[in-house]
Amino acid sequence: MAERRSSSLKDPGLYDELRDRGDSEQKAARISNAVAARGAKAVGRAGGSSPSYEEWTVPELRRRAKELGLTGYSRQTKPQLVRALRDS
Numbered sequence: 001m002a003e004r005r006s007s008s009l010k011d012p013g014l015y016d017e018l019r020d021r022g023d024s025e026q027k028a029a030r031i032s033n034a035v036a037a038r039g040a041k042a043v044g045r046a047g048g049s050s051p052s053y054e055e056w057t058v059p060e061l062r063r064r065a066k067e068l069g070l071t072g073y074s075r076q077t078k079p080q081l082v083r084a085l086r087d088s
Helices: 012-021 025-038 040-045 058-067 078-087
Strands: none
Touching: 012 025, 025 040, 058 078
């Protein structure tokens, strides 16, 4: 079970579940507090939309890889970039 650092969590059980799944502390806290405040259905609908990585250009994929701190992306093909971004 993940260790909670903040006592301001509105749904500690959901927070622990998200942390165990691999989400960052900030993301887990943000989601668990939003679900507690607005309900799971409202939070699920609130997400934005972005085109699939397959629709991105190679320069866009490389910019995103750089933002995420990935290495070796300048030598990768588009399918390799897509896979690396999805695995990050």
